[in-house]
Amino acid sequence: MQEQSHRDGSLSGQVAVVTGSTRGIGAGIAKKFAEHGARVVVHGREREQGEKVVGAITSAGGEASLVVGDLRDEAHCRSVIRYAVERFGRLDILVNNAGVVDRGNIENTSIELWDTILAVNLRAPFVLCQEAVQRMKERKSGCIVNIGSVNAYVGMRKLLPYSASKGGLMTFTKNLAHYLTQYQIRANQINPGWVLTEGEHHVQSVGEGRGETWLEEARETRPFGRLISPEEIARAALFFATNELITGAVLDYEQVVIGAIPD
Numbered sequence: 001m002q003e004q005s006h007r008d009g010s011l012s013g014q015v016a017v018v019t020g021s022t023r024g025i026g027a028g029i030a031k032k033f034a035e036h037g038a039r040v041v042v043h044g045r046e047r048e049q050g051e052k053v054v055g056a057i058t059s060a061g062g063e064a065s066l067v068v069g070d071l072r073d074e075a076h077c078r079s080v081i082r083y084a085v086e087r088f089g090r091l092d093i094l095v096n097n098a099g100v101v102d103r104g105n106i107e108n109t110s111i112e113l114w115d116t117i118l119a120v121n122l123r124a125p126f127v128l129c130q131e132a133v134q135r136m137k138e139r140k141s142g143c144i145v146n147i148g149s150v151n152a153y154v155g156m157r158k159l160l161p162y163s164a165s166k167g168g169l170m171t172f173t174k175n176l177a178h179y180l181t182q183y184q185i186r187a188n189q190i191n192p193g194w195v196l197t198e199g200e201h202h203v204q205s206v207g208e209g210r211g212e213t214w215l216e217e218a219r220e221t222r223p224f225g226r227l228i229s230p231e232e233i234a235r236a237a238l239f240f241a242t243n244e245l246i247t248g249a250v251l252d253y254e255q256v257v258i259g260a261i262p263d
Contacts, residue, residue, distance in 0.1 A: 009036065009037040010036045010037065010238070010242045011033055011036045011037045011038035011092075011093070011238075011241060011242065012036075012037030012038075013037065014037070014038045014039070014090075014092035014093060015038065015039045015040075015041070015084055015085075015088040015089070015090050015091050015092050015093070016030075016033045016038045016039070016040050016041070016092065016093035016094070016095065016241070017040075017041040017043065017080060017081065017084045017091065017093070017094050017095065017128075017132070018030045018033070018040060018041070018042065018043065018095040018097055019043045019044070019071065019080070019095065019096055019097050019098035019124070019128065020043065020044055020097040020098030020099060020147075021040075021042045021043055021044060021050075021053060021095075021097060022042065022043075022044030022045070022046045022049040022050040022052075022053055023044070023046070023049050023053075023197070023198055023199065024195075024197035024198060024199050024200075024230055025097055025147060025192065025195060025197060025230045025233050025234070026044070026095070026097040026098065026147075027042075027049075027053045027230070028229075028230035028231055028233065028234040029095055029097060029230075029233070029234045029237045029238075030042050030053055030057065030064065031053065031056060031057060031060075031062075031234070032231075032234035032235065032237065032238050033093070033237075033238065033241065034057040034060070034062030034063070034064055035060065035062065036238060038062075038092075038093065038241075039062075039063040039064070039065075039088050040057060040062070040063070040064040040065075041064070041065055041066075041067055041080065041083065041084045041087070041088075042054050042057075042064050042065070042066045042067070043066075043067045043068075043069070043080055043098070044068065044098070045068065045069070045070060046068075047066070047068045050066040050068060051066060053066075054066050065083075065087050065088075067079075067080050067083055071098055071119070071120050071124035071128075072116065072119040072120060072124070074123075074127050077124050077127040077128050077131065078127060078128075078131045080128065080131075081094075081128060081131040081132050081135065082131070085135055090135070090139070091132055091135045091136060091142070092136070092141065092142055092143065093142070093143045093144075093145070093241050094128060094129065094132045094142075094143075094144045094145070095144075095145045095146075095147065095237060095241075096124070096125035096128060096129070096144070096145070096146045096147060096169075097147040098120060098121075098124065099120060099121050099147070099149075099162075099165075100116055100117045100120045100121060100162070101159070101162050101199075101203075102116075102117065102161075102162070103158045103159065103207075104117075104158070104159070104160055104161050104162075105157055105158055105160050106160055109160055109161055113161060114161045117161040117162055117165050118161065118164070118165050118168075121162065121165035121166065121169065122165045122168045122169055122172070125146055125169060125172065126172065129144055129176060129187075132144065133180065133183070133185065136183065136185050137183040137185065140183055140184045140185075141184060141185070142180075142183070142184075142185040142186070143185070143186050143187075143188075143240065143241050144173075144176065144180075144185070144186070144187040144188075145187075145188055145189070145190065145237050145240045145241060146169055146172075146173045146187070146188070146189040146190075147189070147190055147192065147233070147237075148166045148169050148170050148173075148189045148190065148191040148192075148250070149162070149163075149166040149191055149192060150191045150192070150193045150252055150254050150258050151163040151166055152166035152167040152169070152170045152191055153167070153258055153259065155167075166191070169189065170189055170191070170250055173187055173188065173189040173248070173250065174248050174250070177247040177248035178248060180247070181247065186240075186246065186247040187247055187248065188240045188246060188247060188248065188249045188250070188251070189249070189250045189251070190233060190236050190237060190240070190250075190251045190253055191250060191251065191252045191253060191254070191258075192228060192233050192253045192254070193228055193252070193253060193254030193255065193256070194218070194222070194227050194228060194254075195227060195228045195229070195230060195233060196215070196226075196227035196228065196229060196230075197230055200227075201214075201215070204218070215227075222255060223255050223256060224255050228253065228254070228255070232253070233253060236251060236253055
């Protein structure tokens with residue numbers, strides 16, 4: 001997938017909401033969209049981190065605004081979309097990136113954990129899309145990009161609620177895309193594989209107890225000798241956000257073939 005030229009204005013004049021964009025993949029997408037001309041609503045739970053992302057965008061000549069809040073709250077989800085329209089006058093792109101990746105299997109997952117993960121990873125995208133579509137359909141134009149995971153297909157044993165939420169999101173994306181063709185609104189999904197983010201580093205080094213050498217060990221297990229970068233996912237999101245005539249697609253962004261049977 002070839003990136004468009006730097007600051008080519010491919011998203012010039014457009015307004016994008018990117019949830020979970022105070023760090024990691026979401027921050028990369030927000031910066032990439034701004035780099036290509038979009039005005040961006042950065043969203044997350046961490047004000048300090050969010051201000052850093054907004055600062056990076058504005059320092060580079062872009063335009064961005066920050067909304068802080070909890071996507072478990074339906075009213076907050078709706079307010080994010082309304083804020084974007086009030087602040088910038090329109091909404092063209094919604095990226096549902098925010099996600100909870102807490103561990104849990106069938107035996108140790110509590111109802112509270114299940115509800116939290118499903119609320120953020122699946123219900124929030126539904127509410128955000130429901131609110132966004134009302135704005136987009138007025139202009140018969142718009143784009144929704146949902147960030148899923150390769151865990152959507154089966155998933156790791158220790159990621160039952162997370163995998164279920166991403167599998168649900170994938171079906172949601174396809175059904176949504178099918179419905180929205182009548183309004184000329186596109187919806188697609190990116191399923192990232194193993195991405196190297198600050199959060200992943202903390203999970204592996206501290207949460208999984210693998211220490212500071214975990215990355216070297218992980219690289220040795222990857223076919224191409226490294227983990228995916230947030231920049232690469234951002235480029236894929238940019239492709240879907242521009243006026244490419246594609247909808248209902250799911251891109252498995254991974255360096256192994258999902259579903260392949262090991263030799």
